[in-house]
């Protein structure tokens with residue numbers, strides 16, 4: 177058996193399952209760096225949108241061309257949090273807009289995009305202890321991570337949680353429309369050929385439908401510390 181990587185805490189799960197909130201709190205408790213790989217895919221999707229490219233039907237060469245004009249770096253801020261820098265500017269709320277969410281899963285299907293990000297994601301272990309969240313962290317990015325969690329919740333709970341997040345929903349969004357958008361994204365993420373959304377065999381499943389965030393964080397931290 178291969179040696180487990182002890183400084184990686186991987187948290188995967190479907191859209192709006194609470195991964196980012198939970199992963200940030202776990203990182204705080206464990207004094208680890210928090211990394212959202214979803215934000216990396218969103219940053220590229222944002223650039224695709226900016227270039228007026230139709231992500232659904234874009235060719236690989238188009239993705240490659242956009243990637244060649246992107247610089248995605250990581251910097252520590254004064255509080256020692258990791259921030260992503262997209263072409264010289266810190267990533268902001270623009271990547272959380274529904275327009276970005278609507279196309280990001282098409283961008284994330286591209287082999288060129290995934291390869292480009294995989295190398296960057298793997299290189300982040302030099303930071304020390306990291307809590308890294310996404311869809312394929314436990315299966316593809318860090319299959320040897322010692323700590324793996326798969327966080328989920330029922331579709332309705334997820335839609336309600338997403339609706340509460342300011343700036344991430346259309347002004348006329350309802351539980352039904354949000355639920356539909358999430359289901360569509362999960363379908364594309366789960367069915368793609370490369371690195372689909374999937375629970376790793378050795379990941380701990382956490383269904384947070386009936387748990388509050390502190391309960392989820394306590395549970396995950398207790399599993400890490402056992």
Ligand code: CDP
Pocket residue numbers: 190191192193196213214215217218280281282284309310311312313361365
């Ligand atoms: O926060 P939310 O649950 O809406 O999603 P996210 O974590 O920001 O991820 C946005 C999208 O990026 C996902 O729907 C996937 O299409 C893609 N993604 C991926 O393919 N692989 C990852 N490791 C992380 C995100």
